[in-house]
Amino acid sequence: MIDIPPTRITTTRTGGTCEWTLIPDVERVLFPQGNFEPSSLLKRFDHVALKTGSHRVVYRLITPGAVFYLKHYKIPNWRSRMQNWVRASRARLEWEHTCQLLDLGFDSCQPVALGEDRPGSFVRDSYLITREIPDADQLDEFVEETLPKLNENKERFFRFELARQLGQLTARLHLKGVQHRDYHAGNVLVTFDIASQFLKLWLIDLHQVSFGNRLTIRQSLRNFALLNSYFSNRGNASDRRRFFHAYWETLHEANPTSSKKGFVEYKPSLQMIESHCDREMWKEFLRADQKWERGNRRLIILEGTTSTNSCRGVSELGRATLEQIRTNPEQVLPVAGPVTLNSKTKPLEGFTKIVPEEETSGFSVRTAWDWGHAFIRRRLPTPKPLLFVKTSETSWLVTERIANAVSFPEYVEQVLTSRPFSARRQVNRQLAAQLAWRDRCEFRDRAPSLSNVLIKKETEQVYFLGLGYLEHNNGELEEADILKTLTAWTEEAMQLPGLTRTDRLRFLKRYLQGKPVHWKRYWTRIDSEVHSSLPAQSSH
Template identity: 30%
Template sequence: MPDHLTSTRPSIIGPASTSGLQRSGSVSFAWDVDPSLAEVLFGPDPRDPDVLPLEQWQKEGVLELVKTGRHRAVYRLELPDDPSGTSLYIKRYRAADWKARWRRLARGATSRREYRGMVAVADLGVPTAQVVAIGGPLWPGHDRDSWLVTVGVPESRPLDELLSDNDPAIGPALRREVVSQVAEILARLHDGGIWHGDLHAGNFLVQSWDGERPRVVLIDLHPLLRHRPTTARRLKGLARLASAFGSSVTPSERWVFLKKYMEASAAVAFDEVTRREWAASWRPMFCRRRERMWRRMDRHWARGNRRLLIADSAEATCRGLVFLGQRQLEHLRDRLAAVPPPDGTGVPLATGRGAVMTSMLRFDRAANGGSARDAWELGHALWRRGLPVARPWLYVETPRHGVLVVPVPDQAVPLAEWPDHESVEREVGILRDRIVRSGVSIDDLGSDQVLVDPENRDRPLLLLPTWTGKPVRTASPKVGPRAAMWLAAVSLAVAGCLSNTRNVAEPPVRHSVQAERFTLLSDVPLKKDHWLIDDLERLERHIVSGLSLPEPSREVVVHVFASRREYESFLASSYPQLPSRRAYFVGTPRRLAVYTFWGDRIQEDLRHEFTHGILHSSLKRVPLWLDEGLAEYFEVVGPKPGGVNTEYSDRLAAAVANGWQPDLERLEQLEHVADMQRVDYEQAWVWVHFLLHGHPRGPEVLRRYLGNLAERPYAGLLGPRIEESIPDADRLLLAYVRKLPTLGHPMVVTPAVGSSAAVSAP
């Protein structure tokens, strides 16, 4: 590959002409191609085809469909034998109806019109993608598909994705810098008389490197229009793009956008009078444009779009966000439709950037008419309007019940349980007013639909979209008296909740379930056939049989509190030396106990701590690192052990790429939980996973060591045994980490040597 394509930072400014491209073909269809890519695109013996070999690339596994529509499809082609990982993006413009065919007959090939627009934009100094091939008729009058091939922008993210990301690394300074660059680009376009007919945040990519200034690149330059840059057109274009940013941009960032545009434009006066006039004119235009955009997006969302997956079946309707993946969505649909868990149960979902624990909200068909589908629509309507809402990730609905899955912070509590409700009284009033002004009813909005997040100082309130949010007229809303009455009712509810709280210094005893190997005491009523009980019983059998442990000699008692507040109060009074965590295993010579609360991640927490209990019930002693490694291994939810903690595998893969080396000798010297850091938990987990699934002799080494610990409390260190049985174990572990399944590569479960299941990477 040529240097200008394989370098890590290629030139992104589009060429001013096709002088660097070689033309072949005729007037009816011609290709202009970078000579270095001719063989990649057409093979060693090109015959001027009018269609690229898409099917062949798909069979080879190097072509991915990025998005498709009636008139355009976009593909990503991974270049063969290119160590830099450079990709080509291929746009195929087609005509889906007679109107589109007439347009390209009259106007010419769409790809060539877009390329001419890219040339004009690049001449204004605006960064855009590098074009390496154009295919299509040279003149109007020909009804043929056309092609545009560009080099992928390295180290980049879409602007809408970056602005909507809650990553703390994306701070206010970076956001303002990116918004300012977008304003500068728009000012250059308008000064040059160019208006984009469909400009939105998805048309921008943000390049970023560590320690360097980010760079905004404009892509998808179709359609472009030529206009005289009047003040009215400028304000209209600004309002359109600002409204297209949606909820991802704060009001202060919108004013930064307007101010930077005026500063960057060579034709706009930047004085106090002009700024006030523009601000007075721009504000109502922006609000009208935003309201129209909301209504259009509501209609667009209801009928489906490229950010939405539909996974309906004969038994259930299902929708989910596209980053969940069709395969995961269908699996969750079948699972939740068959046996819906209790309200508030946590379920881990795999995303493109890590595993996230979410909470399930259950809707049983009742007289109130509430449904998961209504909550799904309400949640996304509120999110599009910039309101702080737990945005639904998926819903499943059957004729009997429905389940809505939303991400909720662990530390968030209902407003009714918040002890200092006066501290958020003002924010609650403002939030209610914003909901009404966005056109959503708050008639039955209750304190259980408002959460308080004490760790989020900027947005302490979070909405659960489970009330009937009927559309309302937004003109002159009068919400002051109603808000006051509602807050008074909330105050009474808070007082009632606090007064009815039992003595939290005692563990739960209200309900009990006696299983074969453990007893569960809970403030939440659970039947013996509850899925959580079944999961713990299966887990106990997997631990004992999978590790060849002797039968547990002591019973494990599991305590489940009804709320996090009661759980933490109990720990503070009974074990004040313990730091705050969601769950604990406490082992003494007389008792093995697990303490947790009914929250979003109860299944994961119970599996982890219950594993500790079974190990200490079967063995004389368990080394700290191995105790935590086995608990991390068995906490991964799945039908059989061996699932991959994708959060750990992702971080370990990144650490290996940065030169990390395993250090089992140090790990074996740790004696206190307070000494273990996150990387120690990750390394402990991967050593256990490697021993059970990464080497033929690994399971026997681990089981024999655990067998010795069942006979006597001190059996030496495991590290020397591993080194003796598996020479060069450190190197093999690093290779194993590189092959572990990640969120981008689904796991494959296959039989393992000496165990019931194993996980391997494709």
């Protein structure tokens, strides 16, 4: 392990046009031969590209002594160049903000090297290297994947502890005047130990942080709205209350008499925060949908004419690949099923769905494309749509291929009976929670079926398929639409030998959690609808 001096003593080195600021002990590990060219890091060490984009690439560097993260901030256009004339590079901003946050007593990854490429009088690309936080999960991954694998008592403890610590962390940030303008679940890491019941939160990606006086109510509300995506479809009402109670206690223990800048009364403050977060969440979804429709750097649009096909695809594929597919979709995507597509960085594994124009099922490829990306923006689980092509006779949709995943009925028949009770509980609760969130997002299913639910075998992760059958309701779903889906799913579930009546009851109660309706009323109506078309012996 490399010890980082608390005083952060640094040294400077130069490699070509790149100037480095380094922790001395790290220099021997990262640049053992004195070659300070940034490209030498990737040649010298095993690495994995974790994020790629036009403005930033993130690598995980595996060295003999430790693991590091290398962020390469790029200058892709003239606007970015102009920004570097008037402010520090993004790597320097993150370096300084991380050090300042550590000095304030918050936990974050330790910055060990800052590189700035100066071919002339101003910085072009910049580089930041940080120490890895061992065994850390992103907050959203921790809630979605790690917690459900624990037994019920441990899951409850860590869920409670997470909400408590997250509330305390948010209050401390607000009290110390730290405004994190990218404060979402992906930028909070969690480390924990089951045996000692230890849990700790870490802040990362800090270039969009500013420091000042204690946050005002308006600034605090803006911060809550960013974090709200964590609670919107992961936490329940109990988690939200526990979070805010910890926030409130921390805020008022620090300064119980001051009310000029902060929230004054508990219940009105809680109602104000929840109302603000809810409004901002839906407004942000609408803005993101409109921005996506117009096109952005993550999307390539090839509009069709009377003589050409229309095509849209993710930017990773590149325009040349999409042009080839648009010109000859029958040749590139001849059959439905798995397909490998060339991209700018590495092959993308996809799954092709082909829909003839004369098909009368009502499945729309364009709708599946649009709703697929809308799902992702709303953190609804679905395979990422990679491209669609539409001709006068046929439409093609290619989505991300989820490895080792099967439909829900196949999962029940092939996997569920051999899995422990915790896996059954995880799938049940996850599916109910995600359906409830899908309904709250106002997506109405015209052809509900459990076959349009995909389960990844190793993790029990749930994914929605069949998005081409959905309609956006532009308002709360009618009870009849909700019952239509629940009834169709129940009817299919009753014909699967691995599912019990208890499973169905638990699913319904989890789906209705937080709703102003008693489960018995829905249970009776669903049971009545199902049994009018199924033989009595089918219920088990």
